[in-house]
Amino acid sequence: MHEMIDRFTSYLRIEKGLSFNTLQAYGNDLLKFQGYLEQRGISPLDASPEQMSAYVVHLSRKLGKRSVARNISAIRTFFRFLVTEGVIEANPARFLETPKLPRKLPDILSVDETSTLLEKPDSSTPLGLRDRALLELLYATGLRVSELLNLKPFHLHLEGGFLRTMGKGSKERAVPIGEKAIEAVKVYLAHGRASLAGRKGSPYLFLNSRGTGLSRQGFWKIIKRYGVAAGIRKDISPHKMRHSFASHLLEGGADLRSVQIMLGHADISTTQIYTHVARKHLSEVHKKHHPRS
Template sequence: MDAEQWIDRFLMQMELERGLSNHTIQAYARDLGRFNLYLRGRGLDLGGLTQDDLNAYLVDLGRGLSFRSVARHVSAIRVFLKYLVRHGVISGNPARLLDLPKMRRKLPEILSLDEVDKLLAAPDGRSPKGLRDRAMLEVLYAAGLRVSELIQLRTFLVDLEGGFLRTMGKGSKERLVPLGVRAVEAVRGYLQGGRPSLRKGPNSPYLFLNMRGGRMSRQGFWKLIKQYGRQAGIKKEITPHVLRHSFASHLLEGGADLRSVQIMLGHADISTTQIYTHVTRERLKAVHEKHHPRP
């Protein structure tokens, strides 16, 4: 069996056994597809692969990709070759001792409280579309959801009386996240005055519908949030993840403990959440330098 067939089998197992998202599976497919092209172009086969071969591949990648992208490729190759060892295709994993490129951790972009207020006020609440968009933005910021979690949110998973929602995160792990009063009010307004007008044909289980009555897509929401960012006069690059970053940073600035923020974000490792403590420190330093008489 050639490398391409093993890659297909590996991707199928990742999807079925680990419950990874389509986005993650597609990233694995792209990275391993590029790796396969490299092997074929140099006449290399999986059975004879060495660490020197992999180091040469990383050098090749480094000519056109960022450190972060190269690190992602290394991660994909490691997992794939480990899978091949388990299935007896190769006797050892030549990627086991492969060094990840060293990266300077980039602090995430976040919005100020004033910018969040402007963004959430941008949709026109007099139309069904505006009611939907405001509700989506309010929920995204109130619960710190990933965009995939937001668009896949089903109506029955939102408890407006209790003020929380249930969502399925990475690795098919379910978590409960509180909703604030404003998000609850925005969703109520959308359910009463927006969603009935957007619904076409049989009732969809999804909370947020597009103009054809189907589920809102990732691309559709990305376009919306960028449009409202421009409309609100915000100069920063606005993405759904910027609101998630802002949610976490604003909670910590307000005194929330790191463990609680980790649970709400659905991070498996608290070290992932700790990046927001660095963001908070940087913001405090900026405020100090701007306003202290002797910075």
Template sequence: MDAFLDQFLSFILVEKGLAANTLDAYGRDLARYVGFLGDEGISTPGQVTPATVLRFLTRLKQDGLSPRSRARALVSLRMFHKFLLAEGVAANNPTSLIEAPKNVRSLPHTLSLAEVDRLLAAPCGDDPLSQRDRAMFEVLYATGLRVSELVGLRQRDLQLDVGYLMAFGKRSKQRIVPLGDAASDELRLYLAHGRPALDKDLGVPQIFLNRAGRGLTRQGFWKIIKRRALEAGILKDISPHTLRHSFATHLLENGADLRSVQTMLGHADISTTQIYTHVTRERLRKIHEQCHPRG
């Protein structure tokens, strides 16, 4: 089965044009699956039955994986077995009739306006790293970029004279996102002073650099926002997507229409964006409970 897995991963790399993060997720899910099949004594695709797949999904549940993670794993399995069927190495697809685990969708964590202000002000120094962090936070809150989109930004993606940037989202889809004055000003300051101080002449095209002069990674940003949140006295569990979630929620709270927010976030399906309307309704309910005499 390992050989079939290698063939499949090569196929989706060349034919599907999936993002690197998606490829990594498929690889992890399927490596775990192939290991499970080995434990079951299964060495050929024809030995896999729907019952085998259900046992694997049960194992994932026992291991503590969430319904969302198990549903993602099932998507990986479906693609794998569909590939095996198309290649003629299997006579059927054992995943075709298996339903995805039910997922109770959790509301995204957001910051209040006051907390956003404190976080944006946390990198208060004039040193290159503070200039970089201020620019990153302002850009994220102004645009709602995914963190992978932020760390992948290049100078050619910026149009500061007209106030927008070009983002490259999932499946390399492009979208134009407004920047706003505050983010544009912090970017200009960082590009004029902070970035040249961090640049080690390595020819790195990314805008945001680490101490070594290399492009900042998603993991690097995660550490930065965690540390800056503590400096700002924010005790909430902040993730790299927190400013993206706050961007969308605050836009809707202030009257933005859902389609515009969908476009700026780069969501292919508006149902993904609609989760933020639940956030705003939940916040209104809490305000009503706290402030109404009979709440």
């Protein structure tokens, strides 16, 4: 079973271009599924639809709906792969039903909160210059954190006002950059990055104090620290900045299709959730300023 899971995740990585985090989550979900069945003396390859349904009930007692839905997706996709590979004849997971998920509106920062956050880094130090460029570029582009941290200097086309990034499914896209972010990145490249790089010669744009590429955990700590410094009580994360980028664009009148392209969403329905946030904002503006609201 372990070997089949490794083959499955390799297939997803090569053929489907799924991210490392998704592959890791799917692999962990399948190992837990295997453990549950083997504790009951059942080989996963011999599991019946009824036994799989029992596992979903077991998960539902411990996990939220989104986690259960991801587990079901992993199991269904895995057994579909086994059928394709000729390991089994029929997919016993095909009847598993995904729980209906509530449509959760993304929590965002206001424009004022975002501006306060971006002003917090100390531009007199190399780390402060890095952090200013990091936050400005994140808010200017709405990149996923993995896309942002995997950037290398040659991905930047600052004179043209855009950058190139590799998104989900190994799809490259060009994303425009605003003037303030361009200026922050230029200053970082001129006066900050070389000091951090030392002799390491790391290819990544954003470096830590040891001269190697900044990690997701490192960036998470950075943005949390500046959130506290800015007096923002909301829980701040890199992904919340991505949500804010999209919502602020729509509030400012950007069309949905353009925001979809900038975010790298394959399906416009994924982007449409931000229209609900924009409508909520417009409703609040109307109530506050219309004389008969």
